[in-house]
Amino acid sequence: xxxxxxxxxPIIALVIIVIVLIAGGWxxxxxxxxxxxxxxxxxxxxxxxxSGPSTLVIDDPFWPxxxxxxxxxxxxxxxxxxxxxxxYQSLVTLDGNALYSSGDxxxxxxxxxxxxxxxxxxxxxxxxRQGVSFSNGDxxxxxxxxxxxxxxxxxxxxxxxxLNGYGVFDFSNANFxxxxxxxxxxxGLVNPSPDLMKIMTDTSWPIYVTSQNQIVFxxxxxxxxxxxxxxxxxxxxxxxxxxxxxxxxxxxxxFNTNFNQKPxxxxxxxxxxxxxxxxxxxxxxxPNYWGSGLSxxxxxxxxxxxxxHVQNVIIYxxxxxxxxxxxxxxxxxxxxxxxxxDWPQVLKNPDKxxxxxxxxxxxxxxxxxxxxxxxxxxxxxxxQAVVHAVNxxxxxxxxxxxxxxxxxxxxxPAQKDWYDLGNLPQYSNDLTVAKQYLAQSxxxxxxxxxxxxxxxxxxxxxxxxxxxxxxxxAQIGITLNIEVTPGNQWALPYVAxxxxxxxxxxxxxxxxxxxxxxxxxxxxxxxTPADAxxxxxxxxTPANNYAIYSNPTVQACVDAWTSxxxxxxxxxxxxxxxxxxxxxxxxIWLGAIKLVFGGGSVAxxxxxxxxxxxxxxxxxxxxxxxxxTVTFVGS
Amino acid sequence: xNLAWYILRRVIFGAFVVLSVMTITFALSHSLGxxxxxxxxxxxxxxxxxxxxxxxxxxxxxxxVYVQYYYYLANLAQGNMGYSPSRNFIPVTEAIAQxxxxxxxxxxxxxxxxxxxxxxxxxxxxxxxxTPIDAAIRAFYLTGYASPPFxxxxxxxxxFTYVLGILPSGAAFDPTLSKPYWITGIPxxxxxxxxxxxxxxxxxxxxxxxxxxxxxxxxxIVTRVLRSSLLEIMHTNYIRTARAKGLDENTVFYKHxxxxxxxxxxxLSSLIVTWLITGTIFVENxxxxxxxxxxxxxxxxxxxxxxxxxxxxxxxxVIVTANLIADILYAVVDPQVRLG
Numbered sequence: 001x002x003x004x005x006x007x008x009x010p011i012i013a014l015v016i017i018v019i020v021l022i023a024g025g026w027x028x029x030x031x032x033x034x035x036x037x038x039x040x041x042x043x044x045x046x047x048x049x050x051s052g053p054s055t056l057v058i059d060d061p062f063w064p065x066x067x068x069x070x071x072x073x074x075x076x077x078x079x080x081x082x083x084x085x086x087x088y089q090s091l092v093t094l095d096g097n098a099l100y101s102s103g104d105x106x107x108x109x110x111x112x113x114x115x116x117x118x119x120x121x122x123x124x125x126x127x128x129r130q131g132v133s134f135s136n137g138d139x140x141x142x143x144x145x146x147x148x149x150x151x152x153x154x155x156x157x158x159x160x161x162x163l164n165g166y167g168v169f170d171f172s173n174a175n176f177x178x179x180x181x182x183x184x185x186x187x188g189l190v191n192p193s194p195d196l197m198k199i200m201t202d203t204s205w206p207i208y209v210t211s212q213n214q215i216v217f218x219x220x221x222x223x224x225x226x227x228x229x230x231x232x233x234x235x236x237x238x239x240x241x242x243x244x245x246x247x248x249x250x251x252x253x254x255f256n257t258n259f260n261q262k263p264x265x266x267x268x269x270x271x272x273x274x275x276x277x278x279x280x281x282x283x284x285x286x287p288n289y290w291g292s293g294l295s296x297x298x299x300x301x302x303x304x305x306x307x308x309h310v311q312n313v314i315i316y317x318x319x320x321x322x323x324x325x326x327x328x329x330x331x332x333x334x335x336x337x338x339x340x341x342d343w344p345q346v347l348k349n350p351d352k353x354x355x356x357x358x359x360x361x362x363x364x365x366x367x368x369x370x371x372x373x374x375x376x377x378x379x380x381x382x383x384q385a386v387v388h389a390v391n392x393x394x395x396x397x398x399x400x401x402x403x404x405x406x407x408x409x410x411x412x413p414a415q416k417d418w419y420d421l422g423n424l425p426q427y428s429n430d431l432t433v434a435k436q437y438l439a440q441s442x443x444x445x446x447x448x449x450x451x452x453x454x455x456x457x458x459x460x461x462x463x464x465x466x467x468x469x470x471x472x473x474a475q476i477g478i479t480l481n482i483e484v485t486p487g488n489q490w491a492l493p494y495v496a497x498x499x500x501x502x503x504x505x506x507x508x509x510x511x512x513x514x515x516x517x518x519x520x521x522x523x524x525x526x527x528t529p530a531d532a533x534x535x536x537x538x539x540x541t542p543a544n545n546y547a548i549y550s551n552p553t554v555q556a557c558v559d560a561w562t563s564x565x566x567x568x569x570x571x572x573x574x575x576x577x578x579x580x581x582x583x584x585x586x587x588i589w590l591g592a593i594k595l596v597f598g599g600g601s602v603a604x605x606x607x608x609x610x611x612x613x614x615x616x617x618x619x620x621x622x623x624x625x626x627x628x629t630v631t632f633v634g635s
Numbered sequence: 636x637n638l639a640w641y642i643l644r645r646v647i648f649g650a651f652v653v654l655s656v657m658t659i660t661f662a663l664s665h666s667l668g669x670x671x672x673x674x675x676x677x678x679x680x681x682x683x684x685x686x687x688x689x690x691x692x693x694x695x696x697x698x699x700v701y702v703q704y705y706y707y708l709a710n711l712a713q714g715n716m717g718y719s720p721s722r723n724f725i726p727v728t729e730a731i732a733q734x735x736x737x738x739x740x741x742x743x744x745x746x747x748x749x750x751x752x753x754x755x756x757x758x759x760x761x762x763x764x765x766t767p768i769d770a771a772i773r774a775f776y777l778t779g780y781a782s783p784p785f786x787x788x789x790x791x792x793x794x795f796t797y798v799l800g801i802l803p804s805g806a807a808f809d810p811t812l813s814k815p816y817w818i819t820g821i822p823x824x825x826x827x828x829x830x831x832x833x834x835x836x837x838x839x840x841x842x843x844x845x846x847x848x849x850x851x852x853x854x855x856i857v858t859r860v861l862r863s864s865l866l867e868i869m870h871t872n873y874i875r876t877a878r879a880k881g882l883d884e885n886t887v888f889y890k891h892x893x894x895x896x897x898x899x900x901x902x903l904s905s906l907i908v909t910w911l912i913t914g915t916i917f918v919e920n921x922x923x924x925x926x927x928x929x930x931x932x933x934x935x936x937x938x939x940x941x942x943x944x945x946x947x948x949x950x951x952x953v954i955v956t957a958n959l960i961a962d963i964l965y966a967v968v969d970p971q972v973r974l975g
Contacts, residue, residue: 055811065937067723074686075679157685165682253689260723277722277733278933279925280810314810318923322789323804326797332804458936487936491673491680498673498680542682 055312059324059336060624061597063278063317067260071249073233074156076164076525080623081232082281082315084615085304087135088236088266091115091126091145092227094527096303096613096629103361103414105527107227108302111140111237111267121222121565128213132290134239134265142215143189146200147240149207150176151184157252164233164525165542166534168562169206170220185244222565225528231616233525238264269307269628283313283627303613308628309635315624321600328353334608337624340460340599343401355603356614356625358594360405361419363412363524364618366461366598367517368453368469368588369546371496373508376448381441383585387427388434390472390588399464400598404591410532410581413592414618418529421575424582434476445477452512453480456490456519461599465590466516483512490519497546501539504548515546521593523620530561533574537581547586554580596623608633638966645962649955656951657944661707664943665700672696674938675720694718707944716948717941721933727945730930735949736820737807738919738926740838741845742911748850749907753857754900758893760858761865769862776855785917788848792921795844802844805923809837845922849914853907860903864896901964908957912950 062080066072070088073081085093091112098104109115112126132140153162154176161167180199187193192200200209206218219226229235242265243249243256250256261275269289274282291298291305299306316333318324325342327333329352338346338355346353358364370377370386377383396404407413408420438445453469455462463484470480485494496504496511497518504511524531535544537551538558557577560570595601596619604612610633612625672687673680680687690696695703710717716727760772779787795802803809808822815822815829823842826835868874869892877887915928923929927946934942 063933065721065723069723072723074683075676077677155686156679156683157689159683159685161682251689252686253693254724257723257725260725274810274814276807276810276925277730278929279806279923282810312811316806316923318805319929320789320792320805320921320923322792323796323921323923326792326804329797330800330804486667487674487938489667491670500684542684 054310055314056310056335056627056630057327057333058313058315058624058627059318059327059333060315061317061319061321061324061337061339062623067277068263068272068275068281069255069257069259070236070238070264070266071152071155071243071255071259073236074152074159074162076233079621081236081615081621082624082627083263083266083268083272084232084236084621085268085626086270086283086308086313086628087263087268087272088238089268089304090232090235090237091128091230092235093231093302093304094228094616095301096616096626097300099414099616099618100359100613103359103416105228105414105416107231110302110305115227117224117226117565121224122219124217124219124226125210126215126217128215129290130213132267133288134242134267135271135286135288136239136242136265137288138239138241138265139190140237140239140267141189141212142209143192143200143212144240145215145237146207146209147184147189147244148238149234150174151181151240151243151249152234154181155249155252155255161542162234164229164235166223166229166526167542168219168221168223168226168229169217171206173202173204174206181244181248184240185248189241189244219562221563223530223562224565224567225530225561228528229526231527232621236266238266270313278317280314280316283315285311303629304616304626306628309631310627313627315627328603328605331605335602335604335612335625335627335630337597338600338603339597340401343595343600346600346603347401352606353603354606354609355601356596356612357403357601358405358592358596358618359414360592360594361413361416362405362592362594362618363414363527364521364620365407365409365412365517365592366400366404366465366521366590367407367409368465368590369497369515369517370586370588371508371511371513371515372547372549372584372586373505374511374513376441376443377451377513379441379443380584381437382443385434385437385441385476386473386478387585387588388430388437389476389478390469391429392426392590393429394472395465395468395590398468399461400591400593400595403594403598405594407589407592408578408582409587409589410536411529411578412524412527412532414527415529415532418571418574421571421578422582424578427585431475438476438478445479448478450479450481451514452483453514453516454483454485454494454512455516457484457486459516459520462516462520464599469514469588480514487519495546496548497544499543501541501545501548501550504545508548511548517546517587518544521598521619523618525617525620527617533558533561533577536587537577549581549584549586551577551580551584553577606633610635638963641966642959642963645959649959652955653948653951657948658704660944660947661704661940662700664938664940665703667938670696671720671938671940707941716945719934719939719942719945721937721939721942722930727941730942731927731945731949732820734925734927734930737822737924738912738915738928740821740823740842741849741915741919741924741926742908744842744846745849745853745911745914746907748846749854749857749911750900752850753854754861754897756854757858757861757865760862761869761896762888764862764866772858776858779851780853780855782852783917784848784852784914785921787851788845788918788921791844791848791851803841805841805921807838807841807925808834809841812837841924845915845918845924848918848921849911852914853910857900857903857907860899861896864899865892868892868896902961905954905958905961909954912953 064078066077072078089110092107093110095106095108098106111129113129115126117124156162160171183196187196209215247256247258263272269286270283271286273284292307321339321341324336328336370383372378406426408424411419413419453466455466466482491498492503493507493510537554539550554577557574560573610631613629615621672690695706718724719727719730722730756772760769763769796804812834815825815831818825818828822838823835877891919926919928931946
C-alpha cells in the first residue's frame, strides 16, 4: 500500500473532527437569540431611557462573600454588594454626582422624605415615604424598619455597635430576643398586633415607631452625623415581613441561609431574577419601583434613585483578569473590572475605553501602620524618619499608575470640612531630614535586626509598594523583611487592626513593626467624619487601630464626636488632635486612591457607556458600578 | 484468590486511603495558624465579640485539633460534612451538589478528548514512526505535557476568545437562556433531557476551552504509551504470523495490533482521572467555571475547613474509585493480576 493511501485515513479522521467542532460552534451561534452585542446596544441606545438596551453585561473580579444574603450586613458583607441601591435602598443616601465630581458629602432623602434631630442631638425622627412597596408587593413602613433593625441587632448577638460598628445606642432597656421574634412572626409587620405594637412604640427602647410612617432613633449621646450611618450596609432596607415568612432571621451563629441566592425583596429599581453561585447574577427592572415616574431633574438631583436605563443586567464573576479584559475588548461585556495585570492595555486604548477615576477628595486610601508599642517604631523620631524617607510620588507612579492623591490622615479627604485641620503639609521626602530624625531617635541602625513589614497575600500592589518602601528605608540604613501573610492569619496576634485596641496592645510584641492597612484599599463603613478617628486613633475601637495608637489629646477628639453636637468644640479638639497625630506619625498615609482597585479600575466601552457612579463610600461596598446609574451613549 | 475477594481487598484499601487523605488534610488545614473566626467574620469578629464567641462555640474553633476531628468524624458518620463559611454557611454537601456536576461535565469531556486525540495521535505516530510526522506529534504532546494547565488555559483563552472571538471566556452557560430543571445537575444532559437544545449547545460551547485545556496536558501520556505499545506489538510473533497469512497491513495494524496495544491504556485511565481532577483546580479558576476546583480554591482562601475537607474527600473518592475500577478491569482481563 502506498504512503499516500496510508495517510488518508488519519487525515480524513482529523478533517471530520474539525468539521464537527465548527458545526457545533455554528449551531451555538445560531441558537443565540438574545446575546448582548455592541451593535444591538448602539441601535437601541437612542430610545427613551426606560426602553434602552436590553442587557448590560458587567464582569467583576469577585463573588459576593456572604452571597446575596442581606442578613450578612452586620458583618459589613456581602462584599461586593451589587444589590446596594439597585435592589435595596436606605432611608437616606448621599448625592452621588457631588460625591464623585468634587468629593462633597451631602445627605439626601431616599426612603425617608425628611428627618429632624432634637435640639440636644440625641433623637432623630424619620418620616418615611408613603405608598412604597417592596418588589413582591409587601408594604414598606416603619414597622418593617423597626423589625429589621432589631432583627439584625439580634443576629449580631445583641451587640450595641451592630449599626456598622457605631455604638450609638443604649440597649439596656431593650429586651429583644427569640420571644419577640416569634411575636413578630405571628403578628406580621403589615398590621402588627396590639402586643407587638406595644413593644414597637416603647420609647424606652432606642429605636421605636410613632406611627406607620415614622420611626425614631434615640442615641445615648449626640452624634450629628447619625444619618450618614444609615447610608448602606445595615441601613439598606429589606422586606422583614418576607424574612419572617421564610424561615426568620435564624440565630447569631446560624442565620437563615435561604436568602443566599434568592435574596430578600427590596424597594429598588431592580430585582434579582437568577443567580448561580460564584458565577453570575441576573437582574431585571422592578415593575413596581416607586421611583419609575421620577423626572430627569429628580434623578439629576438624586442619582441613586435612577430607575435604570437598561432592562436586564448580568454581572459575571470572573476571577481571571485576562478573561475580563477579553470580554471588554470583544464586547461580551460593556463594563469590566480590570486589575493591574492588564491595566496597561486599557491605558493604551484611550479612544476605546473609559474608566472610573476617583476625585482627589475621596474616602478610599492605602496606608501603612507603624506599631507604636514595639521597638523601634515605638520611638516617635524613628517614625518621623520613616515618613520622611518614603517616596510617595515614586510609589504612586510605579505601583498605582500615578493614581494616588496626597493625603494627610487620619481624616478622609472627602470630609472637606474636617480634613487636614490646621492645614498641615505632607511630609517631605527628604533623606537628610530623615537621617536627622533617625539620629535623634537614638536607634543604632547598624545593630538593628531586620524589621517586619506584613502585607496580606494576594494583594500585588501591596507587595510592590512594600518593596519600594524597603528600598527607601535601606537608604537610611533600615532593613525590612517583607512577610506575605495568608488571609487566614490576617488576624491577631499578627495584625493589630483585626481586633480591639486592647487586644492589639496585649499582642503588641508579636505585631509587626510595619503593617499594610487592611487587606488592600481601605474605605469607611459609614461616610462620617468621625469614622477615621474612631477607627484609627481610638483606644476604645472595636477594630482597625493598626498602629495600636492612643494619645490623650487625640482621644479627646475621638470622644467628642459622640458626646457633643457643638461643631466648634469638636473642631477645636480635632485640630489639636490632627497636629498631635502629625507629630506622632503612627501611620504612613500613602494616599487616596484614584483607581478603584489601586492598580486598576472599572473600565467600560466608551462607544456604549457614557457614565456611571460607584457606591456612596468609594467602593467600600461594591467593586463595580451601581448599575441603575449607568447611562448609555446616545440616550 | 477469586475476583470477589480481590475486589473486597481493593475496596478496603481504598477506604483506608480516603481516611488517610481526610486525616492528613484535616491536620494540615488546622496547622495553618491564625484564628479562622477572623477569616470567616472579617472585622465583625472584633466589632461584635459575642458573635465571634458564638461561632467559636458552635464550631469548636478553639478546641484542640483532635477534639475538632472527633466532632468532624461524628458528624460525618451521620452524613453531615459541616457548613461552609466560604459559601455563607450552607451545608458542605449542598455546596458539593452544586459544584460537582460541573466538574464531572468538564472531566468527562476532557477524558473523551484525551482518549480520542491521544489514541489518534498515538496511532499516527506509531504508523509513521521515525518520520517528520512522528517528530511533530512528539513535539506537540511534549509541549502540552510540560505545560502547566493554567498556562494552556490562558493560551486557549487568548487564541479562541480574544483573537478569534469564537468561544466564550468563561462561565458554564449563557444565563440569558432559560435553564432546564435540575435532573442530573450536569447542564448538557439536563438540557437534552428536557429538549432545551439551545441551553445544551451553550453549555457545550462553554465546556470546550476548559476541557481542551485539561486534555491538552494529559493526552500526551496516552499518545506516548500507545506509540510504544504499538511499536512493541508490531514486532511480535503473532503479528508476523498475521502478515505471513497474507493479511493487508491495515488489517494487521488495526485489527491485530491496535486492539492489544490499547490494554495498557486501561491501566493509565486511573492516572488520567487523577491528572484531570487535579487540573480542574487551575482550569476552572481561569475560566470562572463553577465546579469543585473553583470551590476548593474559594474554601482555601477563606480558611473554610469543612469546605476544604469536603472537597478533598470527594476528590479522593473519585480518584480511589477510578483506580479501583481500573484494577478490577485489569483483573478481569488478566487473571494473573489477582494472584499477585
